[in-house]
Amino acid sequence: MKKKLISLILTLIQLSVDFSIVAASISLVIVIILVASTPFTGFAHELFDYHSWWSLVLQAVTASVLVFLAIIMFVGVHSLLRNINSGLYFVNQNLVAVRQILWPSLVVFVLQSLASICFRL
Known part of the structure; x- marks a missing residue:
């Protein structure tokens, strides 16, 4: 009973991660x-903090890179949950999945820090 409950909870978490992958x-x-249409529309000017055209494009590109890195992290979480739900705890695939989560997290941290510094100036 306990194993089935844990498996059900892990499956539900995995489904929410799958939904996050699709949404991202x-x-x-x-x-x-939006990046492609940034110079031509006023809609992007409302979404991003507009100081100049280059600032607008840089913010849009940064946002797309961050979303791409989030997708990579979600895929890593998905594979880690799949392995744990299958009973594979200490395998090399889990280490690869953890790396797939941690490296984009580090890049997101650095990008957010740089963006925060640049856009405050």
Whole structure:
């Protein structure tokens, strides 16, 4: 009973991660469309903090990179949960999945720090 409950909880978490992957992929497409249409529309000026045209494009590109890195992290979480739900705890695939989560997290931290410094100046 306890194993089935844990398996059910892990499956539900995995489904929510799958939903997050789909939602992040859709938002990535939307952000890429906004990046492509940034110079031509006023809609992007309302979404991003507008100081100059280059600032607007840089913010849109940064947003798309962050969403792409979030997708990579979600895929790593998905594979880690799949392995744990299958009973594979100490395998090399879990180490690869943890690396797939940690490296984009580090890049997101650095990008957010740089963006915070640049856009405050």
